[in-house]
Amino acid sequence: MLNQKIKDNWKWILIPIILIAELLIDDYVMPHVYKFVFHLFAFNPVQHFYTYLNIYKIVSILVICLLNYWIIKQKIFFKPSETKVGWLVFLVVCFTIVLTCFTHKNFWIALDVGTIAALPEELMFRGIILAFVLKLMTRKSTDQWRVITSLVISALIFGGFHYINLTSQSFGFTSLQVVNAAALGMLLGAVYIKSGTIIVPMALHFIYDFLVTLIKGMSATNYTNVQTNQWWGLSMYVLIYSIVAVSIINHKPSDNKILPKLKKL
Template sequence: MLAAGVGLFLVYNAVMLYLYDASEWLVASIDAVIALISLGITWWTLKSFKLFSQRPKFSRSMKIWGLIALVTVMIMMILNGFFQNLPLLFGSNDFWLITVIALATGIFEETLCRGLFFSGFLDHTLYNGSSFRFTRSAIYSAFLFGGFHFVNFLGGNPAVVFQQMFWAFVLGVFLAALRVATNTLVWGILLHSLLDWVPSISGPIRQSGTSWWELIAVFGPIFIASLIFLVSADQRYLKIPAENA
């Protein structure tokens, strides 16, 4: 699983570098094809998008912290102007281009990071008898997800790219928790696509960032709530084997 994920990532970046000066629609089309290939490979490798044949009931702690994590993500979307930008998005001449890119990004990155990598790390922690399997796997896969944004150094402001890597790591932990909570990749793909469904997605990398204090204030609660949820899940599921782990 991990090898397949690394291979997909390397192929994707090689193709994107080759298409650096290509038209936006050509890049979006190739993005979509690679995303569908990643979806197929993930399904074929994992045999299912489920972690459990039947999801166990949530503990009280899991319900509370899962809800807090979800609310903090909604607050982040509001502060980031997602809902305010919807009229601009629907009125944009690039609406379909933006939509294709957002869906392709959501499918590719979720099947890769929360699919192959997360399940791969789960398999590794199970084999080695490690404790806190979900928590460890979420953090490891989130580190990779954040690290993938390292390629943005090729055309972006280093300070902004480091911030992208930070919030990508935090969202990676949350999205892993979402997969555990929903027992599927589908909701993670949809949410990830929504987060990328913004008017600027087809434009250049932002060259201006925000303050680290603001980032920590917004993303810190998401990380803490997601982490506590995952720890609670590890304690709850301690004796329940994961289907793909």
């Protein structure tokens, strides 16, 4: 595996390698495969957009898992370190929210969007990228500044990756989305560090996209100009998300469950 062949000081290069490889395969290689297969089965992706989107995301999950195995080989932690009532209550609340929205007109599309957004993105950016950055940053010391720096790095990578949406959005709107995603990435990363299980950030990511889609519906393109007040509003969200994220990992640092797991690898 590539990870085993590269010296420790050079392992940072594995992060851009896996990101570029995933982007090339998902957005440049696989579309040719889809085109051939869809033509073979007379499938029109425009008429069946949601079916195509689900196929794309399922393949993306497989690509992420294979690239992780070949390049980084980062273990993704699903099993909780111990049963925590707080996390269980959070999962129950998420499930309850979904059930109470069953009759909403956007329920099924929101359920779908929440699922196909949370699964691949959490696997890639929290399960692989954040954990790998943490492992590199905390090899010699688990000081909190190293943990926070790892969190910021992974959140910025997560946010910046959203620039791939420029194919269907304006630069201004995409930049707004990038900053929002980076701030959300701080929060998602913090709960992964604290809980030690990818299930918790997956649930949080799912419920976030589920509720946004439930309220706004599914938007395919957006070329509207971004207003100044939108940036001010986003600045408040960034500040709040960042404070909450840092507070989560700074509260009883010994309870940051992901760190002992990484040390054992």
